[in-house]
Amino acid sequence: MTTTPNTPSAPSAPSDATVARANSSSAASTSEQATPNVVPRATRIGAWQARLLGKRVLRGLVSELEKRTGIAIPKPGPKPAVTRPVPSASFDGRALRWRLVDNAAGKHLEVELHRLPCNEIGTTALEELELLATFLHAGAGGARAMVLWSSSPKGFCAGADLRELYTALMSRYETEGRSTRTKLAVAHEVRGFVDRIHAAFDTIDMAPITTVGAIHGFCFGGGFELALTCDVLVADKSARFAFPELRLGLVPGFGGIPRLKRDLGNAVVRDVLFTGRSIGAARAYEVGLVSQVVPRGNALEVARKVAEQACRFDAQTTARAKAFTKPLPREELAREKDLFVDMIGSPVVEAALRKFVESTSVRPYLP
Amino acid sequence: MTRDQLTKKLIELAGKRFERDTSELAAADDFFEKLGIDSFQAMELMTDLEEEFDIEIPDYELQGVNTFEKLAVVIEARI
Structure with missing residues (x-):
């Protein structure tokens, strides 16, 4: 565990x-x-x-x-505490890698998403995002800012790993059947996954340093939700943002709705959620989702400059200003988790997942 | 801009984006088939079109649109 x-x-x-x-x-x-x-x-x-x-x-x-x-079976003692060393200043994993970078004003952390095809978030990415959260919680090696970017040519992140989810569900149903007990167990496991991803995302969201997302290409579903944990988003002109979850019979489950609502308001949430459409960088800038739109291929470079600028301010002041301006919408996050887990066992979800996994459409994210 | 001119413009943009000779492309061509594009490239083309014509094209309006002619109809309604 x-x-x-x-x-x-x-x-x-x-x-x-x-x-x-x-x-x-x-x-x-x-x-x-x-x-x-x-x-x-x-x-x-x-x-x-x-x-x-x-x-x-x-x-x-x-x-x-x-x-x-007639034999007394000894009761199990308390489980030993599971401890994990705080990750070091540089990390090279299967989904993420990071390093501390000296800039003209201090030191920032650069986190690269690098799992092909487009950084789908499954168990591997989750484990490494948890490591990142642990590192951030432990002070991020003295970094005063963070840049989160993707080296995938297709984009920032295409969302949750739906193939992994579908395969796991089908494998479970094939071996154990579709009894109520199995469905309860599945719901319990999904709840565990969602709890973990929320904990990691919340820690990134609340990290007391300035976090900058550099976005290009696909920024869909869980990827959009990850981007929304950042304080400032820099998008290049290829970026597209979408919440296509309704086509799966679901709502976004990684905290996206409460965070987008916190940052932009409910009208934007309803627009992207109820249509499933993707919005481009220009529209994202107009509604205030991204702070800068830059030419294709320049998002990382500009995000680094934002991080460098953030390093010029007093760390305590930044931390207090962030806590004041970016409160965590705890109640809504909790309700979103409940709603997501409640929906996951539905036959609609299973059919939609199957359709997505088997689809050859160029727009598989639409029904 | 007439629809024919718009269609020609779309062919030019697609040719430029996917580095194809426009003389190989016709208005009635299935561009997915002819250009062999995937979902990412389809999204890139959509972004190009939005930028070129300064419009927004909701993805769902492009469902089933597979020729330059049909694409021109969708874009014409938004210019």
């Missing part, structure tokens, strides 16, 4: 302590009864049942075995 950065400001992925609490039926029941309105009922029961089902069955088996054999 990988650890997730556990910052005071970011909702964290389920920790061992959380799991332990959930595994105790009495504690979980008490907690559920005590806070009935915190989470929508459908989702609460989904996660709750999935956790308890396995534990209860196991406890029953252990108890039966003890009765029949």
Whole structure:
């Protein structure tokens, strides 16, 4: 199991302590009864049942075995804390690489997305984004700004790895069938993935340094959501932004709607979400999504200049100004996660995923 | 600009973007087939057209549009 950065400001992925609490039926029941309105009922029961089902069955088996054999089976002790060293100042992974760069005003962090074809976010990217979040939380090696860019010729990021998701779902259904129990387990696993990605994105969003996204080409779905964690976006003329999730029977699940709403307002959210259309760099500039539009191929160079400028300001002042101007929309992020997980088991989603994976259309992101 | 002129302009732009001789391209050609373009290249062409004509073209209006003639109709409505 990988650890997730556990910052005071970011909702964290389920920790061992959380799991332990959930595994105790009495504690979980008490907690559920005590806070009935915190989470929508459908989702609460989904996660709750999935956790308890396995534990209860196991406890029953252990108890039966003890009765029949007369041997007391020792209870498992507390799990050892999973610790992960803070990543170093340079990192070269399968989806991300980063390095600290000295500029004329200080030091900034450059993070490159490099997984072909277009930085689809699956388990590999998630693990490395978590490492990045851990590094940022630990001070980012003294960097005062960050530039996030992609070396994929196709664009910044085309979104979630839908092929990985579809393959995992189908494999699960083929081996275990489509019982309610399987669907609950799938929902639980998706919830875990979404919790982790939210924790990583929230940490990037709230990093107390100036973060600059350099965007070109595809910036779709989860990629758009990743871009929205940045403070400032520089786009070249090839950039296109879209939330095509409705064609999958879903809403964006990586925090995109609350962040876009926070930054631009609900009208823009409705436009891109309800039509699934992509907007170009010029339109993105008009609505205030990107701060600068530059010629093709120049986004990284300009983003570096923005980062250098950001390094000239006092670090504490920048951190306080950011905390003031960019609050995390926690409640909406939590509701978005619930909605996404609630939708994922729908037959509409399965059919749409299949259509997407098998599609040869030049616009597979449209229905 | 007449529709014929617009169609000719689209052929010129596509030829330039995909480095093809415009004499090889005709108004009724299926440009996906003729140019062999993928989703990324289709998006690039759309961005070029938006920039050239200073318009916005919602992706869904291009669903099913596969010839320069049909593309001209969509763009004409937005100029």
